[in-house]
Amino acid sequence: MNPANYILLSALLFSIGAIGVLVRRNAIIVFMSVELMLNAANLAFVAFARMNGNLDGQVVAFFVMVVAAAEVVVGLAIIVTIFRTRRSASIDEPNLLKY
C-alpha cells in the first residue's frame, strides 16, 4: 500500500468537512466541520513528514493543533455571545450584510 493513501484519506475528510460547512445551519456543527477540515490537514502534514523523512511536518501539525484550539475558544465565545442576544444558533440568522 502506498503511503500516499493517507493523503487521499485526508483529501476525502477535507471535502466532507467542506460539504458540512455548506449544508448545515447550526453554527456549532458548522464549526465542527471546520475542525474536521483542520484535522484532515493535520493528517496530511503527518503523512508527508513520514514520506519526507523529517519531523518538520509534525511540528507544523502541532502548531496547527494549537492554533485550532485557540480558534475554537474564540469562535465558541462568539457563538455564545450571539446566542445570548439573538436566542438562536442558526448561522442564517445574522444576515445584516444582505443588500
Next chain:
Amino acid sequence: MTEILPAEGVFSLLWVLIALPAVGALILLLGGRRTNTWGPYLGILTVVGSAVIAIVMLLAMMAEPAEQRTVIQNVYDWVFVGSFQVSFALQLDQLSIVFVLLITLVGSLIFIYSLGYMAHDPDRRKFFAYLNLFVAAMLLLVLANNYLLLYVGWEGVGLASYLLIGFWQRKPTAAAAAKKAFVINRVGDVGLSVAIMLIFITFGSVTFQDVFGQVGEASEGTLTAIGLLLLLAAAGKSAQFPLQAWLLDAMEGPTPVSALIHAATMVTAGVYLIARSNAIYNAATWAATAVVVVGLITIFMGAIIGSAKDDIKKSLAGSTMSQIGYMVFAAGLGPIGYVFAIFHLLTHGVFKAGLFLGAGSVMHGMNDGVNMRRYGALKGVMVVTFITFMAGYLAIIGIPPFSGFWSKDEIIHAAFERNWVIGAAAILAAGITGFYMTRMIAMTFFGKKRWEDDAHPHESPAVMTIPLVILALGSTFLGMALLFWGDIEKWLEPVVGYESVPTPLPTWVYIVVTLVVVIIGAIIGWVMYARKEVPIEAPHGSVLTRAARQDLYGDAVNDVLVVQPTYRTADALTTFDNKAVDGFVNWTATFVGDLSKRLRRSQTGFARSYALSMVGGAIVLLVALILVRLS
C-alpha cells in the same frame, strides 16, 4: 510723390483728438451717477476740444505744400509677433482730416442739440458717454494707419451704435433693433477680418503704406477677392444691399443718434474704407464694378422705400440709404469718382444731419409723434425749424446753389463719363429723390392741419434751434465753399487720385437734364401731397407702395435665408443634445443602475452562500493547478 512726415508741432496732438472723447466716455461711464449734473457738459467739451484741435491742424496742413501733408504719429508698438507687426499709429492726411472735421464739427452741433433734446431723460449722462465713445471710435477709424487699427475703430463704432440704438433699452423694439443692427454689421465685419487676413498673407503687412505700395505685385484674383470682401464690410456698415435691413430699424434710437451715426458719420465709414483702399480697387476692376452695382441697387432701394414710409425718421433713413448708395456708386467708378464720393459725403453729412435734427425738432413739438399723416401746416408754428428744414431739403434734391447740387451733379457727371446707362439711372434716382423729399415737406409743413387732439406744436428751445441754423448755413454754403474755395479735387487728389474723362455731351446738358427731372419729381410730389388731401389712415396703395412699406421685403428675405435656418439648426442641435447626448448619458446611468441591481442580489447576507463561492473559487484554483501540471 507724397512724403510721409513724422508728426511734429501741432500734429503731435494727433493722439489727443482721440484721447479727449475717449477719456470723456471713461469718466462718464465709470463716474456713474455722481457725474449726472455736469456729465453732459463734459461730454460736449471733449468733442468741441477735438474740433478745435482739428481746425488748427487743418490750417497747419493747408500751409504745407501738397506733397508734405501726410503725417504719421506712432503712439505705441502694438502687435509685434514674428512677421506680423502692427503699430498703434495714427495717420493724418488730406482724406482723414476732412473726415475728422466732419465728425468733430457736426458732432459738436449734435451734442449741443442733444442737451436740449434729451433734457428730460434720466439717463442723459449715459447717452453722452456713449456718444463720446462713438466719436472716439470713429476718429480712431479714420485716423488709423493700418487695417487692423481701422478694424478696432470699426468694431468700436459698431458697439457704440448698438448701445445708442438700444438706448431706451426697456423698449422691446429698440432692443431688437439694436441687436439686428449689430448682427447685420457683424456679417460685414467678417468680410473685413477675412480681408485683413488676406491682405496680410498677400502683402506681409497691414499698414496702408506697405499695402498700397505693393499692389502691383499681387495677382488680380487676390485683389478682386480683397476688394469684394471690403465691399461686404462697407455694405454692412453703410447699409447697402444686401445688408441694408438694419438702417430703418435703427431709427428706434433717439434722433440725435440717427443724425450723428446714421446720417453723418458711421454709415460713411464704408465709403471711407473703399476710398482709402482705392489702390486695390483701381487694380481689381471686377471688384470696382461690383461696388458700382451695389451702389446703384441701393440708390433705388432707398429711394423707393423712402417714398412710401409715413414715419418721418424712416423716410429720412431711406433717403440716407439712397444717398450713401450714391457715394458708394461714385467710389466704384474709380479715380473719376472718388473725389466726388467724398465731396458728397461731406455735404450729405451736413444737410442730412440738419434734416434729422429738424425732424427731431418737429417730433419734439408734436409729443414725439413720428407719423407724418398726423403733421401738416407746421410752417407757421415752427418757423426756424421750417426754414432750416427747407435749406436741407433744397440741398438734398440738388437745387443750385445749395451744397447738394454741386456734389450730386459731379457724381452724375462722373457716371456719364463711364457709361450713359448708369448715368441715366442716376438721374432717374435724383428725380425720385425730389419726389419723396417734396412729399415729406408737403406732409409735414404744408397742407391742412391733421394734428392729434393733445398736440400743441411749438418751436424748440434755442439749444436745439441754434445747431439747426448752423447746419442750415452749412447746407447752403458748404458745397460752394469746398468746391471753389477749398478746391476739393486738388485737395484729395494726392490720396485718392483724380481723373477727368471727357463726356459725349457738354457738362451743362447733364446739369439741365438733372434739374428738369428733379423738378418734375418735386412737382409730382407736391401735387400728390400738398394739393390733395392727405388721408390720416394710410391708403391701401399700389403693389410697389405696399412692398416699399415692407422695406421691399428685405426683412422677409433675411428671415427666410438666415433667421429661420438658424432657428432650425439651433432647434435641431438642441433636440440632438437633449435626445441623443442626454439620452446616451442617461442610458449609461440606467444601465449601470440596472447592472448594480442585478449584481447586488449576490449579496445575500448568508454566510453559507459566501462559503459556497469560496469553495467555487477553490475549485477554479484546483482546476488551474491541475491543468498547469498536466501541460
Next chain:
Amino acid sequence: MTGGEVGTGEAIVFWVSGTLAVIGALGMVLSRKAVHSALFIALTMINLAILYVANSAPFLGMVQIIVYTGAVMMLFLFVLMVVGVDASDSLIETIKGQRVAALLMGIGFSILLIAGLGNGLLETTSVGLDAANSANGGNVEGLALLIFTDYLIAFEVTAALLITAAMGAMILTHRERWYPRKTQRQLSQERFAVGEHPGQLPPPGVYARHNAVDTPALLPDGSTSDLSVPEPLRARDDVREVDQDDIEGIRRLSSGSSTTDKGER
C-alpha cells in the same frame, strides 16, 4: 510500523481506522441532533490519532487525543449545552439551490482533489521516520529540538496567541452587569408579584408512592402534577404513568375514610 514502506499490519490499521474516520465524518455532517454530531467527530478524531501513531508520530497522536478530543470537543459539548442541546436543524433548506450546489461542488471538489493528488503521488517513495526519530533519542526529543530551535519564533507567537485567545474569550463572554444584582428579597417579591405558583415546584410529596424523578407527584384529589417532573423529561414525554391502585389509595386516604388495611387511624 515505522520505516518507509507500509507493512501489512499498518495497511490493516489504515483501512480500519480510515473507514471509521470517514464514517465518523459523514455521521457528523448528517446527524440531526447536535450532540450526535459531536460524538461522531470525537470518533473521527480518535481514529485520526491512531493513524498519527501509525505514521511514527506518537507524540502527536497523544496530543490529538488529550487536547483535541479531550479538551476541544468537550468545549464544544459545553457550548452545546449552553446553546440548546435539544435544538435541532430542520431538514428544509432555506437558501434556494444551496444544497444542490453544495453537493455538486463538494463532490466535484473531492474528485478533483483526490484525482489530482493521486495522480501526483503515484510514483512517490517514503523515507520513513526511523532515522529522524532515533537521531535525537526519540520522537518527543526530536520534536522538542525542532520547536525550540528552528520554529522558536512560531512557538513564541503561538504562545502569545493562546493568551490572547483566552483573554478574548473572557471578554466576549463577560456579562456586564448593568443593574445591581437582585437581592433574595427582590427575587422573592417578583416571584409572588406575578400571581402564579410562587414556590418550589412540588416534590413527590405526602402522597408519593414512588420517588423516581420521572414519576409525577400525586395531588390530594388523585390527579398528577406534571410540574413535579423536570422540564427536559417533560419535553421528551418521559413522564411515567401512575399506577391506578395508587390513585385509589390516595382518594381513600384524603377523603378521610378509615378503610385502610392497617385499621383505624
